[in-house]
Amino acid sequence: MLLREVEYARPRTVEEAIDELAANDGARPLAGGQTLINVMKARAASPDVLVDLQDLDDLRGITETGSGGLEIGAMTTYSELTSDAAGARSILGEVASSIADVQVRNRGTIGGNVCSNDPTNHFPPLLVAMNASFTIRGRDGERTVGADDFFLGVYMTAAGPGELLTKITIPAGGQDGFAAVTIGRDGTAIVAAAASLNGGARVAIGCVDAVPVRARAMEEKIGHDFGDENVQAAADGLGATLQPPSDVHASSDYRRALAEVLAVRAVVAARERR
Amino acid sequence: MSTESSKRITLTVNGEEVEYDVEARRLLVHFLRDDLDLTGTHVGCDTGNCGACSVLYNGELVKSCMLLAIQADGATVETVESLAGDGELTPLQQAFSDQHALQCGYCTPGMLMSATALLRANGQPTEEQIRKAIQGNICRCTGYVNIVKAIQAASGQATEG
Numbered sequence: 001m002l003l004r005e006v007e008y009a010r011p012r013t014v015e016e017a018i019d020e021l022a023a024n025d026g027a028r029p030l031a032g033g034q035t036l037i038n039v040m041k042a043r044a045a046s047p048d049v050l051v052d053l054q055d056l057d058d059l060r061g062i063t064e065t066g067s068g069g070l071e072i073g074a075m076t077t078y079s080e081l082t083s084d085a086a087g088a089r090s091i092l093g094e095v096a097s098s099i100a101d102v103q104v105r106n107r108g109t110i111g112g113n114v115c116s117n118d119p120t121n122h123f124p125p126l127l128v129a130m131n132a133s134f135t136i137r138g139r140d141g142e143r144t145v146g147a148d149d150f151f152l153g154v155y156m157t158a159a160g161p162g163e164l165l166t167k168i169t170i171p172a173g174g175q176d177g178f179a180a181v182t183i184g185r186d187g188t189a190i191v192a193a194a195a196s197l198n199g200g201a202r203v204a205i206g207c208v209d210a211v212p213v214r215a216r217a218m219e220e221k222i223g224h225d226f227g228d229e230n231v232q233a234a235a236d237g238l239g240a241t242l243q244p245p246s247d248v249h250a251s252s253d254y255r256r257a258l259a260e261v262l263a264v265r266a267v268v269a270a271r272e273r274r
Numbered sequence: 275m276s277t278e279s280s281k282r283i284t285l286t287v288n289g290e291e292v293e294y295d296v297e298a299r300r301l302l303v304h305f306l307r308d309d310l311d312l313t314g315t316h317v318g319c320d321t322g323n324c325g326a327c328s329v330l331y332n333g334e335l336v337k338s339c340m341l342l343a344i345q346a347d348g349a350t351v352e353t354v355e356s357l358a359g360d361g362e363l364t365p366l367q368q369a370f371s372d373q374h375a376l377q378c379g380y381c382t383p384g385m386l387m388s389a390t391a392l393l394r395a396n397g398q399p400t401e402e403q404i405r406k407a408i409q410g411n412i413c414r415c416t417g418y419v420n421i422v423k424a425i426q427a428a429s430g431q432a433t434e435g
Binding site: 001003004005007008009010020024030034037049050079100101103106185 | 276277278279281297298299300301320321322325328334335336337339340341342344345347388391406407409410411
């Protein structure tokens with residue numbers, strides 16, 4: 001496929017990358033390219049300038065900050081997450097290893113996954129459940145946005161034009177779970193649910209709205225009782241609070257039902273993790 | 275710094291250094307096929323799904339339709355042509371022949387590169403590991419059974435039947 005004509009830059013530093021992104025409204029960061037190149041083929045996106053982040057080593061790697069806390073560079077690939085580097089937060093590797101296939105996992109990045117914010121992506125609900133925060137750099141400096149404020153809409157996040165997501169910070173913890181019904185093994189999610197138990201429970205549902213939806217009523221009902229019966233009871237009524245889309249893969253009602261089932265599975269998986 | 279719509283890139287392809295002017299919009303797969311005439315790398319779907327364009331990029335398996343040639347400046351690329359570079363089939367290629375692991379053959383270059391990447395990392399993969407390793411490669415003829423057998427055979431493992 002011949003892409004539309006595009007300009008290209010390969011900055012050596014984060015500052016240069018931000019300058020390039022800020023200099024042109026039509027500039028887009030190119031991370032792993034496993035979404036962007038394909039949407040360019042389909043002309044669903046037509047950036048004027050691609051800013052290739054491959055040389056920005058500052059954006060790579062996983063650092064443990066203690067008690068299960070992590071700092072993950074935005075350019076860390078799915079394959080790197082599946083290694084042992086994620087330490088106590090092995091959920092990250094498990095989820096990464098269920099994305100697409102080897103080729104995509106070798107190139108695709110966690111930063112690209114969250115910044116593209118396709119509603120079917122795996123990491124947005126997981127990182128909302130894990131209460132991650134997102135460090136964004138622009139010409140005016142650096143800011144940190146919480147998980148509940150980062151995802152703004154379909155394909156839209158708090159990282160705006162001229163800005164770059166540099167790292168994702170995951171607070172201390174360790175009991176995380178993820179459950180999804182997908183189109184084929186390791187395929188696109190129809191509904192996904194993620195849970196992280198850290199004192200109380202944080203539960204987030206993906207594929208039911210433009211952004212991950214916190215199951216706040218369920219979280220409150222769960223309280224500190226992660227037993228089967230209580231979790232099951234807490235999920236009752238979750239589906240009715242959602243307005244998921246209907247499409248060829250599932251009706252809205254079916255997604256409501258799945259959300260309840262998968263939220264329970266995610267919490268139980270988190271509880272059982274040792 | 276400035277942006278460029280085309281650039282002279284230098285990279286190593288199948289052990290040889292090549293230098294070429296490429297447009298920024300050129301996909302790596304088209305650079306390999308049309309500029310270097312390495313037509314073993316196939317374009318199956320052009321949407322990143324089928325894996326027929328799989329190559330090794332800096333030692334890692336990638337789909338060359340989801341990478342721009344201009345990104346590959348300084349990189350090392352191995353295509354299917356590198357496998358029998360001296361005219362002798364590799365054990366993996368011989369096993370594909372012996373086990374009838376191809377019918378139309380369109381997916382075969384990608385399958386070979388995926389299996390090559392697997393066997394470099396894991397000399398004795400289980401069947402499940404083999405199936406996971408070729409998940410990104412679609413074959414519409416074989417049902418994968420003989421491909422899995424061929425990869426097992428190439429790793430020195432006995433095959434059933």
